[in-house]
Amino acid sequence: MTKGKVMIMDHPLIQHKVGIIRNEKTEHKVFRELVSEIAMLMCYEVTRDLALVDEDITTPMAKTTVKTLQEDQVTLVPILRAGLGMIDGMLSLIPNARVGFIGIYRDHETSQPIEYYCKLPTIVPNSLSIVLDPMLATGGSAIAAIDMIKARGGRDIKFVCLIAAPEGIEALHSAHPDVEIYAAAEDERLNEVNYIVPGLGDAGDRLYGTK
Numbered sequence: 001m002t003k004g005k006v007m008i009m010d011h012p013l014i015q016h017k018v019g020i021i022r023n024e025k026t027e028h029k030v031f032r033e034l035v036s037e038i039a040m041l042m043c044y045e046v047t048r049d050l051a052l053v054d055e056d057i058t059t060p061m062a063k064t065t066v067k068t069l070q071e072d073q074v075t076l077v078p079i080l081r082a083g084l085g086m087i088d089g090m091l092s093l094i095p096n097a098r099v100g101f102i103g104i105y106r107d108h109e110t111s112q113p114i115e116y117y118c119k120l121p122t123i124v125p126n127s128l129s130i131v132l133d134p135m136l137a138t139g140g141s142a143i144a145a146i147d148m149i150k151a152r153g154g155r156d157i158k159f160v161c162l163i164a165a166p167e168g169i170e171a172l173h174s175a176h177p178d179v180e181i182y183a184a185a186e187d188e189r190l191n192e193v194n195y196i197v198p199g200l201g202d203a204g205d206r207l208y209g210t211k
């Protein structure tokens with residue numbers, strides 16, 4: 001379902017799994033497994049318009065032409081830490097995708113994104129970069145990550161998250177109107193310290209059992 005500037009992927013399987021990870025009683029092992037499963041389900045739709053090329057092959061019966069993906073034209077870019085939780089699910093469907101890493105955390109006082117790592121493969125023309133982060137709150141981290149990808153030549157970029165706040169959707173869309181946003185849910189609002197309500201808390205802590 002396209003809702004304004006964001007594609008909300010409200011398939012029943014996704015809604016069910018999102019409901020479980022929102023629950024504060026869900027421990028990090030199950031949380032991590034479900035984030036990976038949701039990412040895999042979202043991958044199906046996010047990759048819907050990937051280009052296919054013809055390949056001539058021979059079946060046991062005859063020569064024919066089949067459609068194949070150029071998987072290495074896809075670059076997955078998780079934003080550390082929490083985006084790492086989405087990578088295995090995505091790679092299970094596009095195993096030959098390239099993977100780049102961007103490290104960003106939010107300053108606790110200001111909520112401003114602080115960049116600390118960037119390791120991206122060479123971005124080839126006509127390739128797709130899929131940025132992964134479970135949470136789109138103020139949008140600062142997503143905007144900074146996409147700035148970094150564009151500075152290295154990335155043009156076709158999608159942003160995939162699990163929970164999006166209206167404020168983050170608006171900010172990301174204003175900064176990068178060319179970037180399609182996919183989310184499993186759009187929540188009500190940010191609270192006074194810029195956490196998503198109802199949200200699921202701190203995604204990194206919930207994935208890795210820290211705090």
Ligand code: PRP
Pocket residue numbers: 079080081082083104105106107111113133134135136137138139140141142168194202203204205
């Ligand atoms: C979280 C989340 C996003 C960011 C979203 O990361 O994983 O990267 O906050 O907030 P924003 O939209 O307001 O920028 P966090 O700063 O907690 O870092 P971590 O994953 O290393 O814990």
Ligand code: URA
Pocket residue numbers: 135137194195196197199200201202203204
């Ligand atoms: N980052 C998180 O992990 N959760 C939020 O609700 C907001 C930012």
